[in-house]
Amino acid sequence: MQKRLFFPLLLLVLPLFVFTSCEKDEGKLPAIEFKTDVGYVAADKTVAQGESILVGIHAAKTEDKDVLKTFNVSVSFDGGANTSLLTEALSGSDGDIFETDLPLTARNQAGTEKYTFTVTNRDGLTNSVTLTLTVQ
Numbered sequence: 001m002q003k004r005l006f007f008p009l010l011l012l013v014l015p016l017f018v019f020t021s022c023e024k025d026e027g028k029l030p031a032i033e034f035k036t037d038v039g040y041v042a043a044d045k046t047v048a049q050g051e052s053i054l055v056g057i058h059a060a061k062t063e064d065k066d067v068l069k070t071f072n073v074s075v076s077f078d079g080g081a082n083t084s085l086l087t088e089a090l091s092g093s094d095g096d097i098f099e100t101d102l103p104l105t106a107r108n109q110a111g112t113e114k115y116t117f118t119v120t121n122r123d124g125l126t127n128s129v130t131l132t133l134t135v136q
Contacts, residue, residue: 028062029127032119035099046134052105055131059098059119066121067095073102074118078111106135 034042035056047053061067068090074082090098098119106113113135118128 027123027125028066029125030059030066030068030119030121031062032057032059032117032127032129034058034129034131035101040101041131044132044134046136047106049108049110049135050106051135052103053133055102055104055115055117057098057100057102057117057129059127061096061121063121066123066125068098068119068121069095070120071098071100072116072118072120074116076114076116077107079114082116104133106133110135 034040035058036042037056039054040056041053042055045053057071059068059071071086071088071090072084073086074084076082086102088100104115113133115131115133116128117130118126120126
């Protein structure tokens with residue numbers, strides 16, 4: 001009689017151990033922002049054709065185990081499709097905090113250039129900031 005009760009009871013209790021031992025993943029997006037120190041462009045701006053600017057990026061993990069895995073820069077000209085300019089795999093200390101400075105040069109034609117800076121963490125969650133240059 002005891003064997004008959006043991007196995008059904010084991011089947012009911014075993015899943016509790018499996019689910020309670022799993023770590024809860026909060027699913028927080030990684031942090032990303034523009035550097036705002038003197039010399040950096042951190043907001044939409046009107047520039048001359050061929051003008052160079054400096055953009056600084058600061059990104060950080062927001063959960064202990066969900067380190068940063070990739071950083072991507074893409075651009076869209078005049079409302080067109082995004083084209084990737086740079087993709088960088090992150091590891092080591094860059095997985096915790098990533099900083100970079102990116103010199104950008106406007107095209108030699110009037111229009112808009114929308115730059116998107118994206119960071120992705122270990123869980124595949126992404127966060128982005130954008131900057132639009134209006135070229136005159």
